[in-house]
Amino acid sequence: MAIKIRVDAKKMEDLLRNFYLITGIRIVVFDDNFEKIAEYPGNHCGYCKIVRKDPNARALCKISDIKGCGECKKLKKLHIYECHAGLMEAVAPLKVGDIIIGYLMLGQLLLEDGQNRRQKWNRMYDRVKNYEIDFEALENSFWKKNNLTQEKLHAVAKLMESCASHLYVTETISVEEEDLSRRIEAYIMKKIHKGAEITIEDICDEFEIRRTKLYEISNHSFGMGISEHIRRMRVKVACDLLRNTEDRVSDIATEVGIPDYNYFTKVFKKAMGVTPREYRKSMRKQT
Numbered sequence: 001m002a003i004k005i006r007v008d009a010k011k012m013e014d015l016l017r018n019f020y021l022i023t024g025i026r027i028v029v030f031d032d033n034f035e036k037i038a039e040y041p042g043n044h045c046g047y048c049k050i051v052r053k054d055p056n057a058r059a060l061c062k063i064s065d066i067k068g069c070g071e072c073k074k075l076k077k078l079h080i081y082e083c084h085a086g087l088m089e090a091v092a093p094l095k096v097g098d099i100i101i102g103y104l105m106l107g108q109l110l111l112e113d114g115q116n117r118r119q120k121w122n123r124m125y126d127r128v129k130n131y132e133i134d135f136e137a138l139e140n141s142f143w144k145k146n147n148l149t150q151e152k153l154h155a156v157a158k159l160m161e162s163c164a165s166h167l168y169v170t171e172t173i174s175v176e177e178e179d180l181s182r183r184i185e186a187y188i189m190k191k192i193h194k195g196a197e198i199t200i201e202d203i204c205d206e207f208e209i210r211r212t213k214l215y216e217i218s219n220h221s222f223g224m225g226i227s228e229h230i231r232r233m234r235v236k237v238a239c240d241l242l243r244n245t246e247d248r249v250s251d252i253a254t255e256v257g258i259p260d261y262n263y264f265t266k267v268f269k270k271a272m273g274v275t276p277r278e279y280r281k282s283m284r285k286q287t
Contacts, residue, residue: 002035005031005032005101005102005173005174006166006173006174007037007038007172007173008129008172008173009038010169011026011170012029012038012097012173013040013174014170015163015167015172016029016038016039018042019040019159019160019163020040020041022157022159023106023159024108025106025107025109025156026039026040026041026044026107026108027039027040027044027105027106027163028104028105029094029103029104029105029159029167029173030069030102030103030104030105031101031102031104032100032101032102032221033101033221033280034065034066034069034070035227037076037102041137041201042254044108045141045145046144047087047108047138047141047142047145048061048085048108050133050134050137050138050141051085051128051131051133051138053133053134053164054131054132054133056131057084057085057131057133058126060177061083061084061085061130062083063086064083064085064089065105065236068081068083068089068091069103069105070105071091072091072092072093072100072103073093073100073103073223074083074223075257076095076100076161076223078090078091078093078157078158078161079091079092079161080154080157081155082111083107083108085108085124085127085128085164086123086124086127086128087107087108087109087110087113088107088109088110088148088153089105089106089108089109090105090106090107090153090156090157090160091103091104091105091162092104092157092161092163092164093164094106094164094168094173095130095164095168100178100221100222100223101168101173102173102274104160104161104163104167106156106157106160109148109153110142110145110146110147111147111148111149111150111153112147112148112150113150117143121139121142123141124142125139125267163202165211167235180207180209180217181217181218181220181221181222182216183207184207184214184218185195185222185233187203187206187207188203188229188230189233189237190252192233192234192237192256192257193237195254195257196253196257197204197257198230198257200226200227203226204234208255211229231258231267231271232271234256234258234267235256235267235268235271235272237255238252238256238264238268238276239279240271241255241256242279242283243280243283249261249264249265249276249277249280252276253265253276264276273286
């Protein structure tokens with residue numbers, strides 16, 4: 001099920017152009033189906049233009065974009081990776097609450113990794129040597145590309161991540177109010193805050209949908225099964241309580257709907273990487 005979004009084309013173009021003017025790096029916006037909805041500038045860099053002249057390479061570029069966005073959706077956070085042609089790219093999620101409605105992507109960048117230019121070209125050539133393209137023109141384009149340090153790559157990626165938040169805050173990109181996945185999430189959160197039981201049957205009855213449709217919506221919009229998403233939402237509420245109250249961990253576990261303390265700790269650690277007590281302790285150190 002596709003998420004319905006609205007885009008203010010003028011605001012979008014202004015933001016992407018400003019990002020490019022500051023960084024000199026191309027940026028693209030995809031919807032939740034990984035389809036391109038905006039870009040600046042409109043053309044790929046010279047290196048990629050040449051690579052993409054080969055139909056097989058062009059298809060792999062599309063697959064690489066989808067994989068990058070897919071991993072970003074799974075992680076629910078910024079994802080930096082190397083594309084099939086050996087260039088660096090980064091993807092940041094466009095989020096409304098825990099719902100991902102699209103992605104921002106930047107690339108295609110040459111990373112400064114300790115290799116000299118000739119070694120780097122040899123490695124890049126191995127990636128593309130089977131394509132039917134003009135390798136002389138490709139090599140010339142390669143030598144014109146600027147190296148980017150790891151530090152600068154992360155800096156521009158974080159800047160792009162901030163742009164993703166800006167797009168939603170300024171309503172440059174927004175979801176339709178009637179969007180079902182958003183209403184399902186609001187319903188679940190309301191139930192958690194009330195301490196009420198949440199069942200798949202209740203959700204299906206509330207929104208008059210079948211189980212298969214609910215599973216489809218959950219996997220598409222939240223990147224995971226509905227039961228796992230509910231557990232993640234319980235953990236999110238638990239994090240707020242651990243940060244902002246002095247309640248006992250066992251009481252918080254009950255409050256968010258996981259009264260079995262050991263199971264709550266297991267679920268929490270799986271989601272956050274630390275136990276509830278460790279999380280609370282680390283949050284207190286930061287204040």
